[in-house]
Amino acid sequence: MSEDPGPTLSERAPYLKPDDAARALARRLLGESRHAALATVTMPDGQPLATRVALSTLPSGDVVLLLSDLSEHSRALASHPRASLLVGHTAPGDGLRQPRLTLRGHVVRLVPGADEARARARYLARLPEAALYADFADFACYSLTIVDGLLNAGFARAHRLDRADLCRDPSPEMEARESAIIRHMNEDHPDSLSRIIASQRTTDQTNWRIATLDPLGFEALSDTGDLVRIDFAQAVVEPEGYRHAFVRLVKEARTKQARAKP
Amino acid sequence: MSEDPGPTLSERAPYLKPDDAARALARRLLGESRHAALATVTMPDGQPLATRVALSTLPSGDVVLLLSDLSEHSRALASHPRASLLVGHTAPGDGLRQPRLTLRGHVVRLVPGADEARARARYLARLPEAALYADFADFACYSLTIVDGLLNAGFARAHRLDRADLCRDPSPEMEARESAIIRHMNEDHPDSLSRIIASQRTTDQTNWRIATLDPLGFEALSDTGDLVRIDFAQAVVEPEGYRHAFVRLVKEARTKQARAKP
Numbered sequence: 001m002s003e004d005p006g007p008t009l010s011e012r013a014p015y016l017k018p019d020d021a022a023r024a025l026a027r028r029l030l031g032e033s034r035h036a037a038l039a040t041v042t043m044p045d046g047q048p049l050a051t052r053v054a055l056s057t058l059p060s061g062d063v064v065l066l067l068s069d070l071s072e073h074s075r076a077l078a079s080h081p082r083a084s085l086l087v088g089h090t091a092p093g094d095g096l097r098q099p100r101l102t103l104r105g106h107v108v109r110l111v112p113g114a115d116e117a118r119a120r121a122r123y124l125a126r127l128p129e130a131a132l133y134a135d136f137a138d139f140a141c142y143s144l145t146i147v148d149g150l151l152n153a154g155f156a157r158a159h160r161l162d163r164a165d166l167c168r169d170p171s172p173e174m175e176a177r178e179s180a181i182i183r184h185m186n187e188d189h190p191d192s193l194s195r196i197i198a199s200q201r202t203t204d205q206t207n208w209r210i211a212t213l214d215p216l217g218f219e220a221l222s223d224t225g226d227l228v229r230i231d232f233a234q235a236v237v238e239p240e241g242y243r244h245a246f247v248r249l250v251k252e253a254r255t256k257q258a259r260a261k262p
Numbered sequence: 263m264s265e266d267p268g269p270t271l272s273e274r275a276p277y278l279k280p281d282d283a284a285r286a287l288a289r290r291l292l293g294e295s296r297h298a299a300l301a302t303v304t305m306p307d308g309q310p311l312a313t314r315v316a317l318s319t320l321p322s323g324d325v326v327l328l329l330s331d332l333s334e335h336s337r338a339l340a341s342h343p344r345a346s347l348l349v350g351h352t353a354p355g356d357g358l359r360q361p362r363l364t365l366r367g368h369v370v371r372l373v374p375g376a377d378e379a380r381a382r383a384r385y386l387a388r389l390p391e392a393a394l395y396a397d398f399a400d401f402a403c404y405s406l407t408i409v410d411g412l413l414n415a416g417f418a419r420a421h422r423l424d425r426a427d428l429c430r431d432p433s434p435e436m437e438a439r440e441s442a443i444i445r446h447m448n449e450d451h452p453d454s455l456s457r458i459i460a461s462q463r464t465t466d467q468t469n470w471r472i473a474t475l476d477p478l479g480f481e482a483l484s485d486t487g488d489l490v491r492i493d494f495a496q497a498v499v500e501p502e503g504y505r506h507a508f509v510r511l512v513k514e515a516r517t518k519q520a521r522a523k524p
Contacts, residue, residue, distance in 0.1 A: 014332065035357035037299030037348045039312035048310055050301035050348035052362045052414070070276065072364075072412060086299045086312035089352070092487060094391045095297035100314045102334075129356045150334060152314070155395070225354060 018151070018159045024231055026151045026161055029101040031057065031219045031229025033087035034127060038065070040076035040083050049076055055085070056119075056126040059175050059214050061167035063103065063144040064119040066130060070138050081107045083144055102150040103166075110141045118175075119143060125211040126219060126227070168215040168235055177239045182210045182218075185246065192250045193220065199253035201228055213242070280413070280421045286493055288413045288423055291363040293319065293481045293491025295349035296389060300327070302338035302345050311338055317347070318381075318388040321437050321476050323429035325365070325406040326381040328392060332400050343369045345406055364412040365428075372403045380437075381405060387473040388481060388489070430477045430497050439501045444472045444480075447508065454512045455482065461515035463490055475504070 016022070038053045051073045056064045063085060067074045077083065088100030110116040119141045124131055133139060149161040170178075185193055186209045193208050197220060205222035212219045217231035232245040233252070278284070300315045313335045318326045325347060329336045339345065350362030372378040381403045386393055395401060411423040432440075447455055448471045455470050459482060467484035474481045479493035494507040495514070 035352050037301070037312050039299070039301030039310035039346070041303050041308055041310050043308075046303055046305075046308065046342060047344050047366055048301035048303050048346040049364065049366065050299050050312065050346040051364055051412075052348060052350070052352075052357060054356075054358055080308060082309050084301070084310040084312040086314060088314070090297050090314075094316075094389075095314060096316055102311065102313055104309055104311065127356075150313075 014156065015158050015160045018161050018165050022151055022153065022159045023161070023165045025099060025153060026101050026149060026159075026166055027061070027216060027231060028229050029088045029099060029151075030061075030063070030103070030166070031217070032227050033089075034227055037086040038073055038083055039086070040073045041080050042072075042076045043080045049073060053085075054123075054127050054130065055087075056123040057212055057214065057219065058119060058122065058143060059178065060169045061214055061216065062105070062146050064123050065107075065142045065144060066120070066123050066134060066139055067142055068136075068138045069140065074140075077107050077109070077142070081109075083107045085144065097154050099151070099153045102152075103144070103146050104148055105144045105146045108143050108145070110143060115143075116141050122212050126221065128221075170215045170236075171238065173239050174215065174236065174242075177242065178213050181242045182213050185210050189246075192246070192253075195253045195257070196230060196246075196249045197228055199256045200230060203228070276418065277420050277422045280423050280427050284413055284415065284421045285423070285427045287361060287415060288363050288411060288421075288428055289323070289478065289493060290491045291350045291361060291413075292323075292325070292365070292428070293479070294489050295351070296487075296489055299348040300335055300345055301348070302335045303342050304334075304338045305342045311335060315347075316385075316389050316392065317349075318385040319474055319476065319481065320381060320384060320405060321440065322431045323476055323478065324367070324408050326385050327369075327404045327406060328382070328385050328389075328396055328401055329404055330398075330400045331402065336402075339369050339371070339404070343371075345369045347406065359416050361413070361415045364414075365406070365408050366410055367406045367408045370405050370407070372405060377405075378403050384474050388483065390483075432477045432498075433500065435501050436477065436498065436504075439504065440475050443504045444475050447472050451508075454508070457515045457519070458492060458508075458511045459490055461518045462492060465490070 034054055036053055036055050038051050040049050042049055049072055053065050058064055085103045086100060090098055110119055124134060146163050146166055149166060151159040151161055194206050197208055205226050207223040208220040210218050211221045215236045217229060219227060219229045221227055233248050236242050236245050296316055298315055298317050300313050302311050304311055311334055315327050320326055347365045348362060352360055372381055386396060408425050408428055411428060413421040413423055456468050459470055467488050469485040470482040472480050473483045477498045479491060481491050483489055495510050498504050498507050
């Protein structure tokens with residue numbers, strides 16, 4: 001008999017290799033979630049804690065949270081800064097057949113400064129209702145840097161994801177342009193934005209505003225609070241690339257709409 | 263200056279004292295959830311893991327899960343059998359203003375026998391779709407024994423709950439009668455059951471069956487998969503008490519309906 005214990009359970013688990021569709025589904029699950037379940041651990045006893053949080057995304061694709069110092073999860077994170085997030089809505093029916101994404105990562109409480117201000121702005125852009133309490137003294141911004149993820153696209157359709165499947169760091173020049181691009185699209189091209197979203201989603205919403213932008217796509221909020229994530233056809237790698245990426249999405253939307261007409 | 267660090271964050275947190283309404287809301291959040299976010303911890307690194315699970319309840323009010331050996335959460339529980347569950351749906355709008363319940367507890371993998379068979383039966387009664395895979399060799403039943411809970415009934419409305427707020431152990435005599443009482447209600451009194459539920463919920467469903475029964479109430483499933491939890495007016499403490507508890511619910515439903523008529 002061999003002493004080799006054999007593959008671990010994870011190695012035995014029938015994970016599928018992530019493909020572009022799995023990566024896009026994972027980004028969409030995160031990008032279209034206003035809320036998530038947060039798993040933290042209370043130390044030293046190692047007791048897990050599952051709580052509800054609201055979330056937004058950073059330019060890198062990582063996650064930003066706004067937590068109260070009075071909450072149990074903040075206390076847990078203060079002594080053990082690791083967390084996991086579960087995103088994905090459950091519709092009526094068997095929730096285990098419905099897609100969801102588990103992210104695992106490291107959490108950092110952001111100190112006031114440029115990074116914190118940007119994270120806070122992205123949080124409020126996606127969750128405007130948080131403006132009511134975001135400035136309370138006991139609330140602080142946290143970043144969750146994604147280490148890896150598990151995408152469950154339905155029963156027995158599990159993918160293990162690396163950080164690179166979900167995140168893409170923009171250059172400082174790209175980040176510096178983000179606000180101007182968002183403002184330009186929202187103020188000067190609302191019809192193009194609507195057209196892009198209508199070509200990719202079944203929705204009766206027409207008033208959309210881009211809330212957050214990143215090298216892989218954007219998240220937009222309707223005036224009734226619907227949230228959509230749209231990926232670019234390919235990752236943007238330099239500031240001028242954003243314009244090309246939007247032009248391409250609009251062209252594809254026009255082509256799709258023209259084909260759909262009788 | 264005193265060296266006393268002062269109260270811990272939890273002690274400072276503005277928790278409200280749980281009252282009957284908070285206890286009932288907590289039981290309803292658990293009783294009406296088919297799915298939950300499960301928080302576990304991977305050891306030895308202490309990395310939390312948030313995953314989706316389906317759940318049912320035990321006669322005590324504790325939780326029963328059915329997990330695959332191939333899953334990450336089963337692997338985590340095998341080395342560190344503690345978990346937390348988050349239940350409560352998010353409707354459109356600000357999910358942080360919507361009620362949710364965090365439970366914390368100890369997890370035991372049930373070995374085949376009478377306890378396992380009862381747990382499995384209660385799981386399948388509440389989640390009939392799981393019959394498709396419940397007998398697969400890699401699936402096993404687990405009990406999550408509740409240690410405590412946190413009820414968040416909305417922004418700044420948090421309650422800390424003890425096990426006694428959520429659980430009540432039935433006597434062996436009561437447990438022995440459960441199946442017969444459920445069968446009797448479902449087969450001989452479906453109209454009374456419908457009447458009870460219609461008096462407490464806004465629903466267009468009329469075909470209900472009791473799935474699980476416990477000393478504090480019952481959970482019923484409609485033929486389209488809606489799940490409701492109804493509490494008895496007071497806890498049942500002996501087998502004959504179940505009959506009285508149902509008779510009282512029916513009487514109260516009749517009175518309420520008579521008052522509602524013009």
